Amino acid sequence: MLTRQIIDRVVRNALDEDAPWGDVTSELFIPAEATASARLIAREPGVFSGGEVLQRVMHAVDERIRVSSLLGDGKPFEAGQTIAQVEGPARGILRGERVALNLVQRMSGIATLTAQYVALTTGTRARIVDTRKTTPGLRALERHAVVCGGGRNHRHSLSDAVMAKDNHLAVLTARGLSVTEAIRHVRSRLGHTTHVEVEVDRMDQIEPVLAGGVDTIMLDNFTVEQLRDGVALVAGRAIVEASGNVNLDTVAGIAATGVDVISVGALTHSVRSLDIGLDVEIAPALPEELGAENLGPEDLGADR
Template sequence: MQNAPYLTPEALRLFIQSALAEDVGDGDHSSLAGVPAEARKQARLLVKDEGVLAGVALAQVIFGQVDAALTVQVQLPDGSRVKHGDVALTVEGPARSILTAERLVLNCMQRMSGIATHTAYLTSLLAGTKARLLDTRKTTPNFRICEKWAVLIGGGVNHRYGLFDMIILKDNHVDYAGGIRQAIEATHAYLKTLGRELPIVVETRTLEEVQQVLAVGGIERIMLDNMKPDTLREAVGLVGGRFPTEASGGITEHTIRAVAETGVDFISVGALTHSVKSLDLSLKAF
């Protein structure tokens, strides 16, 4: 399991509990009606697509939480390159429990594998540059833990997990505060009253705003939003290594290489989690 602060046993337990409550409700009546209680069976998780596999470790936890009597044998771990016909894992135990866990396992793994696959692809386009690929908070409500985890599996880097672990002063924050200086100074005052330290990132829209951030300082990173490569390159030159830089805003597979070649440290792409195609997987009895 990746070393990420949000991937705790309790967080996974609560996610699975909520997802099972949504899916199972007061009982898996199809399995309870049609499958003998004493039946013990096996199933294989089959890959019917090509990409990067993700969600295997989560599947093990799901099966175990549904029924501790289920045993899982992993054939292909998270991060494996897979093709049609591969077997990711096998599960054995009470047949009813296999069927109850099936859809949650597949829903998680299919989407996570799609995210990991796209992340790995975009990361490959950055080869030879120093840029690192970041995700965003543009995630599916109540599924963020899985989507962020999938980005890690695909070779990307997690941005902040939520509103609580990093301060990002975006355009609306700056406008509401009355300007960049006011926003940064108010943020420092706020953190002082809390007695807390949080990294501060400031979004800039123009070279003038970049210069304003540099004049104030006291931040962790400068975000360069919706800038063309030539402007990005100029902005990186202005910053001169004093702070890490992050390019964001509408970056696609067609533009990401040009963005990376401007010298930015990070590139954030919302499409990693909001616009991916799930990998085709299935669980089949044998």
């Protein structure tokens, strides 16, 4: 879940990285009293994510900055559309600009890509879910973006559920246990609320894994035909997850096999940040701020 505390921690770290001793350029070029208005504008169509992140970045650099006309997370937008309006002290807006854009562009890219996957599975039972292949430190933001695009979240961390892959089972079976016995051994040590998922990469592993009492079985790198056969063999005895070889060209066929879940690492590990810009207009400084006390109106321009 994306909380304000998580957002603020990410924002603090990002701002400290980007301006550890302040924004030297803005402090030299922009008068302290100057104000600005800016529009967050989409350069291409997509699905928005990161509204609260944008607000918290601007609030962190200067509490006087206001964000308005903000498009809701999960809402689609077109190229050229204004997503938000930002107003306040110019130095603050310029200092927060890059951090805000970096985060919002990435989150909106994830939401947009997720929406494409979800659209391709419409009419099937399959849910599109993310994986742990996220950017270190940004997992909560990226997973929120997946939800904005209509997807679902897998386990958040290694602490949330049991998910045994081939290496885990290899260690246990090396001690003389069968796969079924290994899973039962693990289940005997768990509370009743802990979800258990096990990965298989061959058809002949399905029955022994089901006999161990799993909640979800992951069919890893199965062909479409094998997935269809695997779903039939499981026959509702566990949730069926498909993983591996999932992309925009293959996802519709995978969803049509009847699987319940399709996990897609590409949602977060291979996504392209969306092209979103912040167009800033800085209000002209007063003449004395520029050392031009004696300039007349004709020197300052008619629309000063």
